Amino acid sequence: xxxxxxxxxxxxxxxxxxxxxxxxxxxxxxxxxxxxxxxxxxxxxxxxxxxxxxxxxxxxxxxxxxxxxxxxxxxxxxxxxxxxxxxxxxxxxxxxxxxxxxxxxxxxxxxxxxxxxxxxxxxxxxxxxxxxxxxxxxxxxxxxxxxxxxxxxxxxxxxxxxxxxxxxxxxxxxxxxxxxxxxxxxxxxxxxxxxxxxxxxxxxxxxxxxxxxxxxxxxxxxxxxxxxxxxxxxxxxxxxxxxxxxxxxxxxxxxxxxxxxxxxxxxxxxxxxxxxxxxxxxxxxxxxxxxxxxxxxxxxxxxxxxxxxxxxxxxxxxx
Amino acid sequence: xxxxxxxxxxxxxxxxxxxxxxxxxxxxxxxxxxxxxxxxxxxxxxxxxxxxxxxxxxxxxxxxxxxxxxxxxxxxxxxxxxxxxxxxxxxxxxxxxxxxxxxxxxxxxxxxxxxxxxxxxxxxxxxxxxxxxxxxxxxxxxxxxxxxxxxxxxxxxxxxxxxxxxxxxxxxxxxxxxxxxxxxxxxxxxxxxxxxxxxxxxxxxxxxxxxxxxxxxxxxxxxxxxxxxxxxxxxxxxxxxxxxxxxxxxxxxxxxxxxxxxxxxxxxxxxxxxxxxxxxxxxxxxxxxxxxxxxxxxxxxxxxxxxxxxxxxxxxxxxxxxxxxxxx
Numbered sequence: 001x002x003x004x005x006x007x008x009x010x011x012x013x014x015x016x017x018x019x020x021x022x023x024x025x026x027x028x029x030x031x032x033x034x035x036x037x038x039x040x041x042x043x044x045x046x047x048x049x050x051x052x053x054x055x056x057x058x059x060x061x062x063x064x065x066x067x068x069x070x071x072x073x074x075x076x077x078x079x080x081x082x083x084x085x086x087x088x089x090x091x092x093x094x095x096x097x098x099x100x101x102x103x104x105x106x107x108x109x110x111x112x113x114x115x116x117x118x119x120x121x122x123x124x125x126x127x128x129x130x131x132x133x134x135x136x137x138x139x140x141x142x143x144x145x146x147x148x149x150x151x152x153x154x155x156x157x158x159x160x161x162x163x164x165x166x167x168x169x170x171x172x173x174x175x176x177x178x179x180x181x182x183x184x185x186x187x188x189x190x191x192x193x194x195x196x197x198x199x200x201x202x203x204x205x206x207x208x209x210x211x212x213x214x215x216x217x218x219x220x221x222x223x224x225x226x227x228x229x230x231x232x233x234x235x236x237x238x239x240x241x242x243x244x245x246x247x248x249x250x251x252x253x254x255x256x257x258x259x260x261x262x263x264x265x266x267x268x269x270x271x272x273x274x275x276x277x278x279x280x281x282x283x284x285x286x287x288x289x290x291x292x293x294x295x296x297x298x299x300x301x302x303x304x305x306x307x308x309x310x311x312x313x314x315x316x317x318x319x
Numbered sequence: 320x321x322x323x324x325x326x327x328x329x330x331x332x333x334x335x336x337x338x339x340x341x342x343x344x345x346x347x348x349x350x351x352x353x354x355x356x357x358x359x360x361x362x363x364x365x366x367x368x369x370x371x372x373x374x375x376x377x378x379x380x381x382x383x384x385x386x387x388x389x390x391x392x393x394x395x396x397x398x399x400x401x402x403x404x405x406x407x408x409x410x411x412x413x414x415x416x417x418x419x420x421x422x423x424x425x426x427x428x429x430x431x432x433x434x435x436x437x438x439x440x441x442x443x444x445x446x447x448x449x450x451x452x453x454x455x456x457x458x459x460x461x462x463x464x465x466x467x468x469x470x471x472x473x474x475x476x477x478x479x480x481x482x483x484x485x486x487x488x489x490x491x492x493x494x495x496x497x498x499x500x501x502x503x504x505x506x507x508x509x510x511x512x513x514x515x516x517x518x519x520x521x522x523x524x525x526x527x528x529x530x531x532x533x534x535x536x537x538x539x540x541x542x543x544x545x546x547x548x549x550x551x552x553x554x555x556x557x558x559x560x561x562x563x564x565x566x567x568x569x570x571x572x573x574x575x576x577x578x579x580x581x582x583x584x585x586x587x588x589x590x591x592x593x594x595x596x597x598x599x600x601x602x603x604x605x606x607x608x609x610x611x612x613x614x615x616x617x618x619x620x621x622x623x624x625x626x627x628x629x630x631x632x633x634x635x636x637x638x639x640x641x642x643x644x645x646x647x
Contacts, residue, residue, distance in 0.1 A: 153620070160582070169349060255463060258583075259583065261598075261601055274467070281471055281475055297461075304458060308455070
């Protein structure tokens with residue numbers, strides 16, 4: 001499955017109609033609606049993203065506002081279970097926080113870190129990949145050597161290490177302000193290699209094509225050739241990697257938070273909520289860990305399904 | 320062939336030196352080693368003396384070289400937090416992690432390869448579709464969630480298996496302790512091993528399936544069928560064999576990441592291995608342990624990569640020709 005055989009889906013039609021109209025008629029959209037699984041996955045993702053974006057508006061309470069959390073409400077079971085309270089759909093945790101609200105806010109944090117770190121990793125990887133593929137020579141050698149060394153380690157280990165080092169360098173006292181940024185950078189930096197390798201491979205093929213030669217002949221700058229001419233033609237595989245990486249980034253963030261080196265309990269992500277909830281597993285308060293876990297699993301599964309669909313839809317060999 | 324191995328060896332040593340330098344930079348410049356080693360009441364003069372003793376006043380290049388030489392002898396100094404030699408601490412925890420990783424690897428291979436072959440050959444059967452769907456769930460379930468789920472099921476609800484620790488261990492020789500010889504040790508191993516194996520298993524299964532489907536479309540498979548070979552011979556002698564090259568690469572790399580992923584499993588099950596030690600060192604900024612663990616993982620991956628390269632040559636005759644023919 002060499003990446004260079006992948007073409008962007010929209011390259012097929014060249015009619016002057018609007019981008020949206022062309023997109024609507026493309027194979028990509030057709031294949032999206034052809035599979036029920038993909039359709040459901042898309043719908044679930046959309047709902048979860050909307051819930052995350054609108055969390056401050058739709059959450060019953062603000063879980064971070066101590067004025068609305070009462071210890072007397074703590075450890076209430078979910079509404080549909082015996083002993084439940086109608087005010088708390090999914091029960092409360094040991095602080096009396098409404099779990100449904102905490103999950104909505106946690107989802108927001110998880111998704112934000114996932115998307116931002118994919119954007120960061122993608123930006124670094126694509127840039128270095130374009131430069132390595134186009135320039136060749138020692139620049140290519142240096143970038144790819146670094147990539148090789150980094151690829152020696154699993155991404156989660158790199159993220160863990162970067163996270164640890166960053167926390168040692170920054171003062172522990174303001175961990176709460178820095179944790180979010182540190183996580184985005186740590187996860188982003190641990191994922192750039194895949195983009196760089198793929199983009200480099202495609203760039204090396206594209207740079208010998210006629211349109212690039214033509215652009216060079218009329219004297220366009222290398223930066224312009226790379227960004228305006230080569231980049232759009234290597235984006236297909238990048239989109240697939242980005243989607244799959246979004247799932248991995250969300251898992252990585254949840255894992256780091258679960259291990260206690262991610263987000264602190266004062267601004268919990270889904271992973272932090274699961275970490276807190278795990279302590280109540282043996283005392284019977286299963287809902288504190290069950291619902292954040294379920295949300296996380298459904299989110300990752302939906303994104304993975306979308307990634308699968310995108311990979312198959314953009315792979316001409318499977319048609 | 321020998322030239323190929325030598326070239327590979329040099330590349331591996333390069334990787335190790337690069338990782339060693341990163342470890343040195345971490346050790347020397349992330350926080351001050353002297354401040355980490357002494358208490359608050361240590362006088363400035365004593366600090367300066369320790370600084371001199373540790374050679375921290377020498378040029379950076381000399382320090383880096385000394386760090387690398389010490390690292391090559393597994394000497395990483397004392398842990399900041401525990402004031403014990405790092406190499407001894409890692410050595411004491413090595414058996415737990417390696418036993419867990421080995422059992423998990425075997426488990427994931429024994430289940431993953433047959434499942435992959437089955438779902439490729441009977442790809443329209445209901446069972447194959449079920450496996451395929453389950454594998455996607457397996458990939459989407461973070462390792463720690465699998466662990467929590469198993470604990471809830473088998474420890475909290477059913478009470479069959481212990482939820483933490485390694486059980487009773489038996490020493491073998493001076494350096495090794497094993498939990499594989501006691502009932503409580505084996506019982507403790509079941510859930511962590513399954514948790515660690517599940518993710519790798521689904522990866523292996525999906526990979527074998529994809530490769531099998533690709534190979535089954537090839538002309539030589541059609542030709543083998545035309546020759547009247549039995550389905551069994553076609554599937555296993557011709558098809559499966561040709562899927563092995565990519566499978567070996569990924570499986571090799573996965574075995575390495577099993578050791579890294581055991582950080583998560585060890586935390587969930589309070590398994591007294593290296594991963595747990597590493598996580599503690601990250602939380603406490605215990606740089607010597609972090610540096611040693613980093614180098615250990617690099618060493619492991621380098622060895623695995625080397626073995627994978629050699630296996631290629633053994634499995635694929637085409638590579639043997641190109642290896643003999645010079646650069647490639």
